[in-house]
Amino acid sequence: MSRIEDYAIIGDLHTAALVGTDGSIDWLCLPNFDSPACFANLLDGPKAGRWLLAPEGGGECTQRQYREDTLVLETEWELDGGAVRVIDFMPPRDEVADVVRIVEGLSGEVKMRGELVMRFDYGHIVPWVRRNHTGVHAVAGPDALYLDTSTRVHGEHMSTVSEFTVKAGERVPFVLTWAPSHLPRPRSVDPEEALEGTTSYWTEWSSKSKASGPHRDAVQRSLITLKALTYMPTGGIVAAATTSLPEQIGGPRNWDYRYCWLRDATWTLQSLIAGGYTDEAAAWRDWLLRAVAGDPADLQIMYSLHGARRLPETELGWLKGFEGSAPVRIGNAAAGQFQLDVWGEVLDGLALTRNSLLGQPDESWDLQTAIMEHLEKIWDQPDNGLWEMRGPRRHFTHSKVMAWVAADRMVKAVRDSGLPGPADRWEDLRDRIHDEVMEKAFDSERNTFVQSYGSKELDASLLLIPRVGFLPRRHPRVLGTIDAIQRELTQDGFVLRYKPEASDDGLPGREGIFVACSFWLVEALLGAGRGPEAEELFHRLLGLRNDVGLLSEEWDPQAARQLGNTPQAFSHFALITTATQLHAGLRHHSNSPIHHQGQS
Numbered sequence: 001m002s003r004i005e006d007y008a009i010i011g012d013l014h015t016a017a018l019v020g021t022d023g024s025i026d027w028l029c030l031p032n033f034d035s036p037a038c039f040a041n042l043l044d045g046p047k048a049g050r051w052l053l054a055p056e057g058g059g060e061c062t063q064r065q066y067r068e069d070t071l072v073l074e075t076e077w078e079l080d081g082g083a084v085r086v087i088d089f090m091p092p093r094d095e096v097a098d099v100v101r102i103v104e105g106l107s108g109e110v111k112m113r114g115e116l117v118m119r120f121d122y123g124h125i126v127p128w129v130r131r132n133h134t135g136v137h138a139v140a141g142p143d144a145l146y147l148d149t150s151t152r153v154h155g156e157h158m159s160t161v162s163e164f165t166v167k168a169g170e171r172v173p174f175v176l177t178w179a180p181s182h183l184p185r186p187r188s189v190d191p192e193e194a195l196e197g198t199t200s201y202w203t204e205w206s207s208k209s210k211a212s213g214p215h216r217d218a219v220q221r222s223l224i225t226l227k228a229l230t231y232m233p234t235g236g237i238v239a240a241a242t243t244s245l246p247e248q249i250g251g252p253r254n255w256d257y258r259y260c261w262l263r264d265a266t267w268t269l270q271s272l273i274a275g276g277y278t279d280e281a282a283a284w285r286d287w288l289l290r291a292v293a294g295d296p297a298d299l300q301i302m303y304s305l306h307g308a309r310r311l312p313e314t315e316l317g318w319l320k321g322f323e324g325s326a327p328v329r330i331g332n333a334a335a336g337q338f339q340l341d342v343w344g345e346v347l348d349g350l351a352l353t354r355n356s357l358l359g360q361p362d363e364s365w366d367l368q369t370a371i372m373e374h375l376e377k378i379w380d381q382p383d384n385g386l387w388e389m390r391g392p393r394r395h396f397t398h399s400k401v402m403a404w405v406a407a408d409r410m411v412k413a414v415r416d417s418g419l420p421g422p423a424d425r426w427e428d429l430r431d432r433i434h435d436e437v438m439e440k441a442f443d444s445e446r447n448t449f450v451q452s453y454g455s456k457e458l459d460a461s462l463l464l465i466p467r468v469g470f471l472p473r474r475h476p477r478v479l480g481t482i483d484a485i486q487r488e489l490t491q492d493g494f495v496l497r498y499k500p501e502a503s504d505d506g507l508p509g510r511e512g513i514f515v516a517c518s519f520w521l522v523e524a525l526l527g528a529g530r531g532p533e534a535e536e537l538f539h540r541l542l543g544l545r546n547d548v549g550l551l552s553e554e555w556d557p558q559a560a561r562q563l564g565n566t567p568q569a570f571s572h573f574a575l576i577t578t579a580t581q582l583h584a585g586l587r588h589h590s591n592s593p594i595h596h597q598g599q600s
């Protein structure tokens, strides 16, 4: 059984597939990220659908890598009789979706076996499968899949099997195409042309990057991963490609991340802008304006890729879950929560786009004003916080700090950029929130900010206080909070987001350390003047990436394995912004663009 870190991602900017080190595609939702899966081996085993393509004897590959700065994956096996490579990719999309796999003989000869188990609706539906002159054709309900290959296939135990030998220099292609079942068979794809086109697409995209410095490769891989999590038609960005990969193996903390969180998307935007990608930032702003249009009181913390608001949370009882981690959930009840921080994140993100996309039309000021006016009425309410706690609502410190951020950015927009608005009133609110946080969210005995007003608990989000400019990076209270978090909220030097057993988050069980929060500690240490410690922690965090540079949401320090949904935008944007700070120096806060070398 594969571990979370065994997976690499390929995608077509509408959806993504996860490919294991054993050559099996174990996760693929079609046609979009949030559509039902046709391969759900990840959550239930092979009977829920998968596509294995590997040497006959099976087993882990010897090595794998992405082709330079692309999303084209190469998985290689070296065996006694020869060596073979499987090249996997999804060509950037037209109206239908393709997964292309090319088996390439590298030396000697290798016996290969393909096993395609097509299931629709997360393993629930076994389709009708018919042979045709180029492969097979599967249909059930709205979905059709077409397999085209030059090698012979036959049926075996409800799967489509191919057995063939590949010699040095030979190439055996497979193309799996999804199309709506009511339409005629779609155009066929030339696999070699598609390989060239896909390689050029990603190479060209990567050539626009401003990533540089000692961590350039890690940053570029993270930027490519974030791009792979964007939904091209609307500009929406999913939090991760999967649902229900557990935060504790065998536990119930399993959530569907195939949606657009305003928080995650705003942070992703910050890192794309840091990487020099302004087109994606503009597309995100357009997505945001469409998604949140209407009464600001109805603003949600997350939406679907298309901006839909209803994301009912359901359990898929027929799936046993990753290594038995049940339930498997689709939809996400957090969509209905009140998370005060989101307003600040959105206004912070729009301030950044305004400062970064100079000269591009910006129609978001009316929305920003409406959001701020609404926030003036609700900022003093208890909320669910950025960790989406399902326990009682509280006055979370981070939420209030983000309300301060909202007011701060709006004041600056009026004062510095000349936009219209009641700057004095917003300034007054900003100062009131600041005073309240300083008074109610600080434990002077332990010299640390706390998770919520009056609480004794710590929370990793407190590390963001200097990042958003609420206090200077070396303010005594910031330094005290860093010390307290290192003392009380770390495992093996990595940071927990909070202590689940003491924070009444409404859920049983525990979880791993939170990768993004550990990157936040790096930045906080750097700001505190503890550069060598920051560098050391950053290098240890880079070591949590898998062999192809991917991070999931969490890490289990005892078992030394990844936990949670993967690849996760949160972890990758934290890597990018932290690496940029380490390289460029602490020259910016969350809302100011980074000036790369050579720029004025």
Ligand SMILES: OC[C@H]1O[C@H](O[C@H]2O[C@H](CO)[C@@H](O)[C@H](O)[C@H]2O)[C@H](O)[C@@H](O)[C@@H]1O
Pocket: 239, 255, 256, 257, 261, 263, 264, 332, 333, 334, 386, 387, 388, 389, 390, 570
């Ligand atoms: O811990 C409980 C919550 O966990 C998920 O939320 C987390 O993921 C979100 C997407 O990356 C992120 O925005 C949030 O800050 C994280 O806590 C889950 O989506 C929630 O439903 C759940 O209550």
